[in-house]
Amino acid sequence: MKDDTQTLIEVAQKAQAFSYSPYSGFKVGSALQADNNETYAGCNVENAAYPLGQCAEASAISAMIVAGGKKISKIVIASPIDKFCPPCGGCRQKIKEFSDSDTQIIMSDKNGRTKTLSIAELLPFAFELD
Numbered sequence: 001m002k003d004d005t006q007t008l009i010e011v012a013q014k015a016q017a018f019s020y021s022p023y024s025g026f027k028v029g030s031a032l033q034a035d036n037n038e039t040y041a042g043c044n045v046e047n048a049a050y051p052l053g054q055c056a057e058a059s060a061i062s063a064m065i066v067a068g069g070k071k072i073s074k075i076v077i078a079s080p081i082d083k084f085c086p087p088c089g090g091c092r093q094k095i096k097e098f099s100d101s102d103t104q105i106i107m108s109d110k111n112g113r114t115k116t117l118s119i120a121e122l123l124p125f126a127f128e129l130d
């Protein structure tokens with residue numbers, strides 16, 4: 001039987017097909033499971049004004065928030081290549097906002113290999129207001 005992580009990886013891989021990445025050609029997909037047990041997907045959305053591009057993780061987080069989710073239980077980042085796509089610095093901070101120490105950040109490469117880290121491992125000594 002497929003576990004929920006495997007399902008999340010497949011959702012993230014499907015999201016890659018919708019990536020709008022004409023400038024980099026680098027199609028990233030993300031899928032997260034929220035505290036409400038729902039799944040939200042995202043892809044990277046680039047822009048001719050390059051800095052305005054949005055990462056796949058940020059898209060998935062926005063989908064969670066607008067649907068009422070509050071916390072990330074697991075988030076997958078699906079890479080289009082043979083190497084993992086670790087979240088960029090800004091996305092680490094965005095993931096942190098909706099994570100706790102149990103949150104799993106799962107990177108998958110194009111072959112479905114995975115590596116799972118916590119937010120403390122990805123973003124030690126993080127900025128927070130409280």
Ligand code: THU
Binds near residue numbers: 028054056085087
């Ligand atoms: N990108 C993501 O969507 N997520 C990451 O974790 C790293 C990079 C996107 C941004 C840009 O559209 C493309 O990958 C190449 O940097």
